[in-house]
Amino acid sequence: MLLTITTTHQPATDLGFLLMKHPERVLERPLPFGRSLVFYPEATPEQTTAALLVEVDPVALSRAPAGGETGTLEPYVNDRPYASGSFLAVALRDAYGTAMTGQSRDRPELAAQAIPLTLTLPCVAARGGPELPERLFAPLGYAVEVRPLPLDPEFPEWGERPYVALTLRAQVRLSDALRHLYVLLPALDGKKHYYVGEEEVDKLLRHGQGWLDTHPEREWITARYLRFRGLVTQARAHFVLPDEAGGGPAAADEPAVPAKPRLHDERLDGVAGVLQQSGAARVLDLGCGEGKLLRRLLAAPQFRELVGLDISARSLEIAADKLRLAERPELRERVRLLHGSLAYPDSRLRGFDAAALVEVIEHLEPHRLEALTANVLGFARPGLLVVTTPNREYNATFGEAAGLRHPDHRFEWTRAEFQAWAQAAAQAYGYAVEFRPLGDIHPNYGPVTQMALFTQEGRASPR
Structure with missing residues (x-):
């Protein structure tokens, strides 16, 4: 599975400072389910692209199948090594964890700035129809291009499966774009390859801060990301909109009401x-x-x-x-x-x-x-x-x-x-x-x- 991030911000090579990955080096990182590679297919002042390639070890995956998957062959025959979902989200956080925080040692002012970004994912699991990425990413300001992928291009009569090629374009802070992907890729897929516990509520609230509260699909995203009723209930207690708190924003002289702790x-x-x-x-x-x-x-x-x-x-x-x-x-x-x-x-x-x-x-x-x-x-x-x-x-x-x-x-x-x-x-x-x-x-x-x-x-x- 593959994610590319392209910018035309000048100089475009500053993307390396934001990601904290040098354009002239290939970074390889081990993962519990395989390995990831970060490299730059192009790095010029006019346009720079960073690629995150994730290789899933299917043998290791078969020994520890994802929670909730059943069937005699499913641990061995599935889409996990190829379709972007929770595996890519984990690799994203592992490779770009500092960038997700919005920090940059060498370009702090640029990290706080919205820049032109194009995010490309050749294969994404979108269990809910090809219109689902538009519902999730368009409210965040992205221009969304979706191309449904047939089961086999040589046999179109076999029909389409829940996979799409996805391209997102926006003027957005890099840290925000990474946090959007981290939350929405598992939600699109509807499955996670690891055990979902209370720490997932922390992740959702932390990486959804500043955008998930006001997202029109907030309830759907929360339910798909957390899966279990008790965890969804915990998360919902922390989503408070201004009109839910009393019909509009508080007056300037009114003290802010502290958020209730989880x-x-x-x-x-x-x-x-x-x-x-x-x-x-x-x-x-x-x-x-x-x-x-x-x-x-x-x-x-x-x-x-x-x-x-x-x-x-x-x-x-x-x-x-x-x-x-x-x-x-x-x-x-x-x-x-x-x-x-x-x-x-x-x-x-x-x-x-x-x-x-x-x-x-x-x-x-x-x-x-x-x-x-x-x-x-x-x-x-x-x-x-x-x-x-x-x-x-x-x-x-x-x-x-x-x-x-x-x-x-x-x-x-x-x-x-x-x-x-x-x-x-x-x-x-x-x-x-x-x-x-x-x-x-x-x-x-x-x-x-x-x-x-x-x-x-x-x-x-x-x-």
Whole structure:
């Protein structure tokens, strides 16, 4: 799959400064599903083109087929190596991540300027008809050219498939164009090759900032990008238009109303606050994922030792990258990331002041909870354990048929079920437990997230 970016801005070779890729060099980068190449087919002061070529390894792809794809042959015979979609979006962020932020070390004023750009994609998966790219890109100011691609040019009677050749032209900031592609290519395709979790809401809100709120297809884009009802509901809470807030823009002398924090951020901020109030200095993040809680805790000097544990080696690699551990050797004595499972006792986890299980337990099979409880409260025995989990009763407010909020959840508890489990665990292992709400509280259904604080008997609970 291929993406070319062409500009006639003078001098056109400044495109290399914006992309931070030298026109005289070929950049090759490994990807989990293959490799990408960045090169310049032409680089003159009058016109410069940068090409991003993505080569997908079909053998590697067959060993880890995309989520949601079924069928005996589909892992081996599919359009993933050829039709631009989420694979290209991932490669785009990997190759042009700095350019997507709108930063340029050598041409900062140009990075903030709209320049003439032509974006060409020879094959794009457009599941929704050849008119779909026009609906998505035209409202953003692009002139859109779409050419449907037949299944086989030699046999036109076979008909067309959901693939188009796409050309986009606009006077636009490069960073905006890259963010538009990053969000809209997976939406056009309607599939992603990787697991879709809460971090996808972060990506959508971050890369959709400044344009998605007012897009006429906002709801459709959100649903296609996130796929799952619970994630779509989270994202919708952050789309606020001026006329939705009271019939027009606020008067100049009216104070701006701060945006409501996302539930995911509110939950992590709440747990970080509890840990800080506890006075803990040595803290475990059990099921740390990509290290979002650790990054919050790292900002407080109070936490002298932070340890994240996760069963996913890939998540730990991402956490290390986002914590910048390789770039900041001074953090190595303060932050450790461990690969392991809570299904087994682990002596590395003993002796800590506090630990957190943030939205972890609902991802376990119910019969494994007993082992987790014994290993955390019985073996590791932190002075304080903070546990959060969704409140199933609150799901009724979503206005759809009752169900789990996330496809990887194995269960979700009511308030009574959560309290019964926590009280039994506290009694079994010599802890006291109290319960606190997190996030919005419904008068009938309670909080969107429920939290339990386990403290060793004789210790004061954080306030």
